Amino acid sequence: MSMSHKKKPAGRPPARRLLDRLLTTKTHTRDRAYSSGLQLTDVIGHLAVSRTGQVTAWYVAAPQRWSFRTDSDRNWLITAHATRLAELTGRRIHLRITHRPYPVHRWAEALHHATLDPLPGWERYLEEEQRKIARLPLDDKIVYYGVRVGRLSSAGRSSARLMRSAITRESSAIADQAGIVDRIMAAPGMDARPADPAAMDWLLTRSIGLGLPAPVVLPRPSGVWTPEDIAEWTEGIEWTAPDPYSPHIKVSGERDGQRVERYVTVTTLGQMDLPAIPESGYGPWLQRLDRLPFPAEVSATIDVRDGKEANREVLDQLARVQAQRDHHAEHRVAEPMSLARQGALGQIIEDDVRSNFSGLSTRVQCWVRIAVSGRDPEETRARVRMLTEEYTPRVTVVRPAGQYTLAREFIPSEPLAVDSHKRRMPVTTLAGALPAASAEVGDRHGPNLGFTSGITRRPVMWHPWRSQEVRESSGLTPVVGSLGAGKTVLCGQIVYNTSRMGVPWVVLDPSGPVTRLCSLPELRPYSKAIDLMRAEPGTLNPFRIIPDPDPAHYRPDAEEYRNESDPQSAAEDAYRSAVANAQSQRKTLCMDVMSGLLRSQITDSEMTQRALHLAARRVDATTHASPRDFLTALRQLEGSLEEHARDIAELLEAAAELPQGQLIFPRVEAGDDRYQSAHHRLVVMSMRGLTLPTEGSSRAEWSLEEQYSMPLLYLAGWYAQRSVYDRPMSDRKGLWLDECHEMLRVSSGRALLRKTGRDSRKHNVRALYGTQDAGDILTADISNWVDSVFVGRTVGAEAQAAALRLLGIDPGNGYESVLAGLSQRTRGSDQRRGSREFIWSDGDGGIERITVTLDHRPQLRDALDSTANPHKRTATPAENPYVTLSKGGGAS
Known part of the structure; x- marks a missing residue:
């Protein structure tokens, strides 16, 4: 042709x-x-x-x-x-x-053009991904x-x-x-x-x-x-x-x-x-x-x-039915039940056509x-x-x-x-045929996540920065699901794919397994795993991990101030306000950390709270301050709080001598540690050994180890965010905060998540928040900045209702069972669930059920596998001792 x-x-x-x-x-x-x-x-x-x-x-x-x-x-x-x-x-x-077929090479070309500075081996990566996608229409x-x-x-x-x-x-x-x-x-x-x-x-x-x-x-x-x-x-x-x-x-x-x-x-x-x-x-x-x-x-x-034509045809059919019924009556033969059904149906249709004026008849x-x-x-x-x-x-x-x-x-x-x-x-x-109904989700510009697994089976692609750069939306993405829902695999795949695109990521991994990403051959030269639990004293100094605003981000010619009557004054006012907010956040963060190091019986005391507030007001809130300055301010309080404040200072001084406390209290003024993440595409900050409290447990029931773990977690969150914000404002950046529901327990943790969500568009950040309960996101006052949402397997009526609301779906319409049925495992089966399923709202109107699979990348799949496996450390299973006994060997 x-x-x-x-x-x-x-x-x-x-x-x-x-x-x-x-x-x-x-x-x-x-x-x-x-x-x-x-x-x-x-x-x-x-x-x-x-x-x-x-x-x-x-x-x-x-x-x-x-x-x-x-x-x-x-x-x-x-x-x-x-x-x-x-x-x-x-x-x-x-x-x-x-x-209209969409050639795989066209997607690869679009992804290549959307990539700015890929890592070596990019061509091979594209070839491997094309082979994977070519298996699906x-x-x-x-x-x-x-x-x-x-x-x-x-x-x-x-x-x-x-x-x-x-x-x-x-x-x-x-x-x-x-x-x-x-x-x-x-x-x-x-x-x-x-x-x-x-x-x-x-x-x-x-x-x-x-x-x-x-x-x-x-x-x-x-x-x-x-x-x-x-x-x-x-x-x-x-x-x-x-x-x-x-x-x-x-x-x-x-x-x-x-x-x-x-x-x-x-x-x-x-x-x-x-x-x-x-x-x-x-x-x-x-x-x-x-x-x-x-x-x-x-x-x-x-x-x-036309209504009259249709009504005339129905009446003709009714006349034929009536003639047949008369014929049976004339010969005294019982009429078939089908004639009665046809007559009744015809009368319903005739009445509907004649009396319904809505057009739906x-x-x-x-x-x-x-x-x-x-x-x-x-x-x-x-x-x-x-x-x-x-x-x-x-x-x-x-x-x-x-x-x-x-x-x-x-x-x-x-x-x-x-x-x-x-x-x-x-x-x-x-x-009801709705021929245009479709299952579209994602875009054709980003890496492949998996495939739709609802009505259709189509590849799913997502460019995490297209929202900020094209739709001018935020970059906040909650990843919700119960234990074993596959949150780590999904987020790890996103980090892996986009790191190979050249986008720098900072990952906060409280439990530690994500550090295995840094050991993959293709990422090893460009990655760094930082064990925060073994870092230098003062690494998590609350006054240092919240940086001062960059004056370069407050230029009069910026979009926010261009339309003001006096752009110069507007930019300067905004900068001064940002500096004041940073100082206020440092004080709040320090006070939350000090409260977290004390027993709940002491923290809940009104005198304790007054003493902490007064000390926070007196301390210098610049980046050069230290929690030891906070202790000095406590010891200098006078009046009715003097004795109580000194006792609190002594307790905090004792906490500073512990290994966990040394991360917060520097011995001397620490140097600049930004070199740790400045030159790497992937930085995974691990807190391996951190013992987080059981979900829902009372603070009074926490052990000393659990008590100290909470302040370290949200301090590490601020530390990770600082590593992202140190990069140029318009550059693509990624931040993955796992177990973020723990950070939402304190005001400084909520402030961290709000700040990241609010600034994600301006700083071109894709922020992944891993949490077990969508209710945490809804109650943290950050839902206004949510762009896209992944919801994995979720059980419990309250958790399911919260997850549906986060997706923009009204609860009570039967989708609760869909959430509970994701990534199902057959009862009594020895096989693991394999690929995980999510409901994904892509932020652009698409909501579909997708399956995330890494079968084509077994090394990546194994690196992200956080399920306990006692055989993983040995190349071959241990020999069965009963085999030796059956061969004639006996126990001595």
């Missing part, structure tokens, strides 16, 4: 002017031979003209999200779709569903609607040179009808835009080359095509049917310089027994095709019936064809069986004879081949 379209002038004149030109230049259609052999003769913008003069306006529907919506939202979507269809009463609609579903808007009469054409006024009236009427349909199709529920030349080109390419592989490159067509142009789409394409009753046709043609052929079978939908949608959970009945592991083409011809009749193709007849038959099984038992899938004429229905402007298998239904049942 040759696709060398002729060059046309740029731009597209209004439809009315083009129709005028078409009428004045074309002769009678019956007197003209068309080399294409198609009914389609002309394309004007999104209007297609047939030999008989029928004008059809073509539209492309926007994808509709179905997953993780409430039943009320889904019902609204179906009702809105039905309302739009009802507004097209009296018109014929041609529904076409096709697919990476194509886009495109839904077309063709709506008849009028007809160009043959009389008008033949008299074109004599009656200019008749031409003007006819083209004006068609243009007006097209405008009416444009508005209907653009309304909510349909959300369809007129097809542009590229979309029309793709529609013809996929329809005439039915079943053939999609061409890799298509030219950029113009907006007006003549019969000579139409013929180019059929050039080189051959359709052959072995015999009239053959179960398929053979389609062959040129694709990228090679001759290829496919065997195509067209099926049609027969009897339907559809349950209530969405209440039954069956889902849109055309969306079921997305579950197939191969693309299926759809062509549906739909007539939206509109009836439609339709013929739904589904085409599948294969490389040989055996593959095609196997795919037809899979299609049939997908709809069994609710819908009958039939393979009629006359495959050649049925296949022609897929081409725009071709007539209906046969009238058999006509389906009559309410417009709401047709709307």
